[in-house]
Amino acid sequence: MRVMGVDPGLTRCGVGVVEGVPGAPLSLVHVSVVRTAPDEDVALRLLGIERGIEALMDELCPEVVAVERVFAQHNVSTVMGTAQAAGLAMVAAARRGLPVAMHTPSEAKAAITGNGRADKAQVTSMVTRLLRLDAPPRPADAADALALAICHVWRGGGQARLAAARGPTVPGQAGPTQAEINAARIAEAQKAARSRSRGGFPR
Known part of the structure; x- marks a missing residue:
């Protein structure tokens, strides 16, 4: 699975692409930051x-x-720019027929570090380790984008396998229920936690 993570921002929009499957080492495909001038x-x-x-x-x-799923912040102008950039990424994906997944910052942090309140330094350190990079990705927006991509490979895998097991959705046929999706996500998170305690990758 090749996943593009997007850490939206109006001045710096992080983009990271990783490739792999749950239970196996991941590989870095690309990481960069799309920048714009604040005075423009x-x-x-x-x-x-x-x-x-x-x-x-x-x-x-x-x-x-x-x-990244955008939440309200104290700085309204900042959250507006972030939401606008997130919308652009979603539209660009939809234009190409690509599925879009939304992950909160705490979900990505928990998937990467095991702690939903981890700081940026911890996230960057784990991303560097998991992708076996020679140097940490900079700036933090780039590391956050990679964290989102890794999060989806690991947490989205259970949902994808559930959908595949149930077969293609056809008109009049219900897809996976939210309870089933949540159960799959919990199972994936538990596997990841057990594997991290053994020092390996999620199985």
Whole structure:
């Protein structure tokens, strides 16, 4: 599975692509940051982010896009820019027929470090270790994007296997229930936790 993680931002939009499956070492495909100038018109900045993300999607051909779920913050202008960038990533994915997954920051942190309240240094350290990188990805937006991608490979695997086991969805046929999806996610998280306690990868 090739997953593109997007850490949305108006000034720096992190993009990280990893490849692998649950239970096996992951490999880094790409990591970068799409930047825009703070003094530029907002519409032009959004255009620049859109073009940057779309160019990377066309070049790297991800199978799924994982985007950070945006929550309200005290700084309204910051959260607005973040939400706008997240929307651009989702539209770019939809335009190419790619599924989009939303993960909260705490979900990504828990998947990577085992602690949903881990700080950026801890996340960066674990991303570097898991992808066997020679140096930590910089800036933090790049590491966060990779963390989102890794999170989806590990946590999205159970949901994908559940959907595959139930077969293709057809009109009039119900897909997996939310309870089934949650059960699959919990099982994946438990496997990951047991594996981390043994110093390995999720099984």
